[in-house]
Amino acid sequence: MSGQQARRTRLKADTVGGLFWVAGGLWIAWEGRELGLGTLRDPGSGLILFWVGLAMAAMSAVTLVTGFLARPAAAGEWADWHGLEWRKLAVVLATMIVYAGALEPVGFIPATLVLMAVLFRAVEPQPWHVVLLGALITTTVVYVVFKLGLGTQLPDGLLGAG
Amino acid sequence: MDIWQSLALGFGVALDPINLAYCFLGVFIGTLVGVLPGIGPVAAMSLLLPVTFNITPEAGIIMLAGIYYGSMYGGSTTAILVNIPGEAASVITTIDGHQMARQGRAGPALGMAAIGSFIAGTLAIVGLMLLAPPLTKLAVKFGPVEYFSLMVLGLTILSYLTHGSMLKALVMACFGVVLGLIGLDSISATPRLTFDRLELIDGIGLVPIVMGLFGVAEILVNLERELKRSIVEAKITGLMPTLKDWGMSKWALARGSLIGFFLGILPGGGAVIASFLSYAVEKRISATPERFGHGAIEGVAGPEAANNAAAGGAFIPLMTLGIPPNVIMALLLGAFMVHGLQPGPLMMTRNPEVFWGIIASMYVGNIMLLVLNLPLVGMWVQVLRVPYRILFPLILMFCIIGVFSVGNAIFDIYVMIGFGIVGYLMRKFGYEGAPLVLAFVLGPLLENNLRKSLILSRGDFMTFVERPISAACLGLALLLLLSTLVPWLRAKRQKIALDETA
Numbered sequence: 001m002s003g004q005q006a007r008r009t010r011l012k013a014d015t016v017g018g019l020f021w022v023a024g025g026l027w028i029a030w031e032g033r034e035l036g037l038g039t040l041r042d043p044g045s046g047l048i049l050f051w052v053g054l055a056m057a058a059m060s061a062v063t064l065v066t067g068f069l070a071r072p073a074a075a076g077e078w079a080d081w082h083g084l085e086w087r088k089l090a091v092v093l094a095t096m097i098v099y100a101g102a103l104e105p106v107g108f109i110p111a112t113l114v115l116m117a118v119l120f121r122a123v124e125p126q127p128w129h130v131v132l133l134g135a136l137i138t139t140t141v142v143y144v145v146f147k148l149g150l151g152t153q154l155p156d157g158l159l160g161a162g
Numbered sequence: 163m164d165i166w167q168s169l170a171l172g173f174g175v176a177l178d179p180i181n182l183a184y185c186f187l188g189v190f191i192g193t194l195v196g197v198l199p200g201i202g203p204v205a206a207m208s209l210l211l212p213v214t215f216n217i218t219p220e221a222g223i224i225m226l227a228g229i230y231y232g233s234m235y236g237g238s239t240t241a242i243l244v245n246i247p248g249e250a251a252s253v254i255t256t257i258d259g260h261q262m263a264r265q266g267r268a269g270p271a272l273g274m275a276a277i278g279s280f281i282a283g284t285l286a287i288v289g290l291m292l293l294a295p296p297l298t299k300l301a302v303k304f305g306p307v308e309y310f311s312l313m314v315l316g317l318t319i320l321s322y323l324t325h326g327s328m329l330k331a332l333v334m335a336c337f338g339v340v341l342g343l344i345g346l347d348s349i350s351a352t353p354r355l356t357f358d359r360l361e362l363i364d365g366i367g368l369v370p371i372v373m374g375l376f377g378v379a380e381i382l383v384n385l386e387r388e389l390k391r392s393i394v395e396a397k398i399t400g401l402m403p404t405l406k407d408w409g410m411s412k413w414a415l416a417r418g419s420l421i422g423f424f425l426g427i428l429p430g431g432g433a434v435i436a437s438f439l440s441y442a443v444e445k446r447i448s449a450t451p452e453r454f455g456h457g458a459i460e461g462v463a464g465p466e467a468a469n470n471a472a473a474g475g476a477f478i479p480l481m482t483l484g485i486p487p488n489v490i491m492a493l494l495l496g497a498f499m500v501h502g503l504q505p506g507p508l509m510m511t512r513n514p515e516v517f518w519g520i521i522a523s524m525y526v527g528n529i530m531l532l533v534l535n536l537p538l539v540g541m542w543v544q545v546l547r548v549p550y551r552i553l554f555p556l557i558l559m560f561c562i563i564g565v566f567s568v569g570n571a572i573f574d575i576y577v578m579i580g581f582g583i584v585g586y587l588m589r590k591f592g593y594e595g596a597p598l599v600l601a602f603v604l605g606p607l608l609e610n611n612l613r614k615s616l617i618l619s620r621g622d623f624m625t626f627v628e629r630p631i632s633a634a635c636l637g638l639a640l641l642l643l644l645s646t647l648v649p650w651l652r653a654k655r656q657k658i659a660l661d662e663t664a
Contacts (some may be wrong), residue, residue, distance in 0.1 A: 017330075017593065040622075041616070044350075053340070056337065063333070085222060092382070095517040096575075096579050103572060110345050138555075142560075
């Protein structure tokens with residue numbers, strides 16, 4: 001990606017990011033106002049939130065405007081996102097979310113075995129025997145270190161042994 | 163109690179077998195995360211923060227501090243042998259360090275990095291030991307007005323020195339303050355931004371945020387890159403630099419130590435900036451600047467000394483004022499608070515064993531690191547061969563277990579995943595995580611001191627400019643902000659601004 005192209009990408013990203021933070025800042029300022037600003041002699045709970053929110057919105061507005069004004073409509077503006085491996089990212093994130101949900105009902109050992117097996121496969125496809133052996137070894141080591149060594153409370157779940 | 167008595171007390175604590183063991187564990191893990199690209203000291207310290215709950219405060223802080231300065235040592239090994247910085251403060255070491263390795267001089271490069279780190283680390287501890295007591299006396303004079311202004315200055319400096327747009331860094335600092343204010347208002351007990359969720363009443367934890375922004379996000383970004391490593395295969399021999407090497411490096415070491423120490427003290431400064439500045443200084447004053455980039459040993463000695471000295475200097479604002487100057491010290495502040503300790507001017511008198519124990523442990527830790535990094539360098543080279551397809555899933559799992567073990571709360575895992583996505587998007591859109599985390603820690607303190615100042619001054623904002631220390635801090639912050647409007651100064655800033663968090 002050329003330097004100019006990188007700059008264009010950043011500018012486009014600035015308009016999107018700027019818009020998001022302007023809205024976010026205004027919402028925070030609103031929440032601060034709702035909480036009560038109080039007086040200068042007796043500042044309320046929302047005083048800092050109000051002013052910090054306004055500052056965020058103002059600074060983001062500058063980023064937004066500079067990004068928008070300098071925006072050259074050219075191809076490759078989203079080059080930062082080229083080569084993005086959506087599937088890999090989605091699988092890793094979804095696995096972690098499902099793991100968090102399953103950890104307590106299913107228990108540490110079975111949930112972690114599945115988590116590790118899926119992660120080992122998702123990050124880079126490897127033979128199944130490597131995946132399963134890796135999952136088994138890491139789950140055992142983590143269980144021994146955290147549960148038995150450090151006394152961390154890991155959920156028992158279905159097996160009643162987690 | 164004079165300084166020698168205090169130090170004797172400190173060594174009594176540091177040489178306790180349990181504390182020695184935790185010190186070793188800390189510097190070992192520090193070297194490990196320094197060596198391994200993809201996980202840095204911030205993530206490692208967050209991961210091990212829960213471990214400190216079950217041990218004494220001295221042992222816990224000694225271990226966490228060991229991870230920090232240990233990572234500074236370990237980062238150079240990867241930089242020299244693989245041309246990938248193990249952590250951000252070793253970026254500059256890749257330039258000449260890897261060139262030396264390619265010329266068959268990996269041994270002296272590693273030796274100089276380790277011994278230089280040891281010398282600078284030790285000098286920084288001496289500086290910390292000598293400067294902390296007088297600064298503590300000065301810090302007693304600080305009231306809420308001064309604390310507020312100093313924190314504003316710290317956040318401004320960090321935003322100023324952060325890579326990329328300063329406006330974006332300031333937006334992140336504001337976002338960090340907002341996140342820090344989630345939960346019950348400490349003065350009126352009003353819930354703020356809790357969305358009626360019971361889990362948010364106590365606010366969001368530091369660990370899930372840090373692990374998400376720096377651990378999970380780092381892996382997500384790396385998943386879409388093809389990371390290649392070319393490890394220098396030749397056997398590493400002759401770790402001791404020659405007399406000629408020492409002659410060329412001695413002043414670089416001294417200058418690097420000084421630069422690092424003083425930049426470490428600066429709120430918002432840190433090891434990364436110190437190493438870059440040291441390299442720039444060495445290249446500028448060298449009689450043969452053309453050697454830089456082609457294996458100049460001063461290009462290894464100066465920056466390595468600087469990043470280790472900065473790690474020592476960074477303890478000063480935390481230990482004397484109770485204000486963390488960077489993200490890593492913010493984590494240490496969290497660890498102190500978990501144990502009911504408040505770093506600051508009174509710590510030296512109230513908890514001298516903790517204060518001096520930590521300082522003495524740093525001497526001991528530096529000696530351990532020298533042993534770990536010179537004779538055992540071969541072991542770290544083997545660690546470097548662990549493939550990413552194994553490493554990344556392991557890091558993700560450690561992040562999850564680490565976050566869960568802090569409070570046995572599934573909610574924290576979701577928070578971490580959420581901040582992992584936020585951190586990933588922040589990198590894509592050019593926003594930095596360091597100002598956010600520091601502001602998150604300072605946010606509640608900032609608010610508390612501002613409200614106290616206003617109540618004490620009966621709503622008079624002039625109190626912030628009438629008191630000299632406060633006026634100086636705010637004036638400097640304003641100057642930094644205005645300097646970005648001057649094109650020449652803005653260009654200068656872009657040159658020195660760095661990614662502190664990588």
